[in-house]
Amino acid sequence: MSEDRTLFGDGRYPDSGPLAVLARMGFIGAGVAIVIAVFMPAELVPDFARSKYLQHFAAFYVAQLLGLAAMPRARLRGVVSGYMVFATVLEASHLLSGAQLEPLIDNWVADIGGIWAAAAPVVVERFRRRFPRSRPR
Template identity: 75%
Template sequence: MTEDRTLFGDGRYPDAGPFAVLARLSLIGAALAIVIAKFLPSELVPDFVRSPNLQHFAAFYVLALCALAALPRVRLRNVAFGVGLFATALEALHLLAGAPLEPLVDNWVADLGGLAAAIAPVIVERFRRRFPPRAR
C-alpha cells in the first residue's frame, strides 16, 4: 500500500512540500506586515476596514492561522502563547514609547480576540474527535 502524500489526504505531508514551505513564508510575511503596520505612521497604513479594532482582530486572526499551518508539530497552547506574547510585546512597545494606555488596551484585546477566533475551531474539532461515531 502506498502512503497518501496529497494535501487533503490522511497521510503524512512532507516537511519540504510546497504548501509547508508556503505556510512558513506566510507566517513570516504576516508577522512582518503587522510589525511594519504597527510602526508606520497611521497616515501611511491603508484602512482595510473602518474600525482599527477590526483591523487588529483580522491581522492576528490571519497571523494565528498562519502560525497553526506553519508550525504543525508545535503544541496548540505554545502557538497561542507565542502569538499572544507577540501581540503583548507590540502593544507594550507602543506603551513604552509614550502612547496613551486606553487605545493600546483596546488594540491588545482585539489582537487576542483574533487569536482566540482562529484557535477556537481547532479546540472544538479536537473535542469532537474524542467522541466515537455512533454504531448504525
C-alpha cells in the same frame, strides 16, 4: 498499503511540500507585516476595514492561522501563547512613545480576539475527535 499523501487526506504531508513551504513564508510575512504596521506612522497604514479594531483582529487572526499551518507539530498552547506575547510586546511598545493606555488595551483585546478566534476551530475539532463515530447499521 500505500500512504495517503494528498492534501486533505489523513496521511503525512511532506515537510518540503509546496503548501508547507508557502505556510512558512506566509507566517514570516505576516509577522513582518504586523511589525511594520505597528511602527509605521498611523496616517501611512492603509485602512482595509471599517474599524481599526477589526484590522487588529483580522491581522492576528490571519497570522495565527499561518502560524498554526507553519508549525503543525508545535503545541497549540505554545503557538497561541507566542502570539499573545507578540501582541502584548507590540502594543506595550507604544507606551514608550507616550501613547495612552486605554486605546492600547482596546487594540490588545482585538489582537487576542483574533488569535483565539483562529485557534477555536482547532480546539473544537480536537474535542470532536474524542467521540467515536457511530457505525452504520
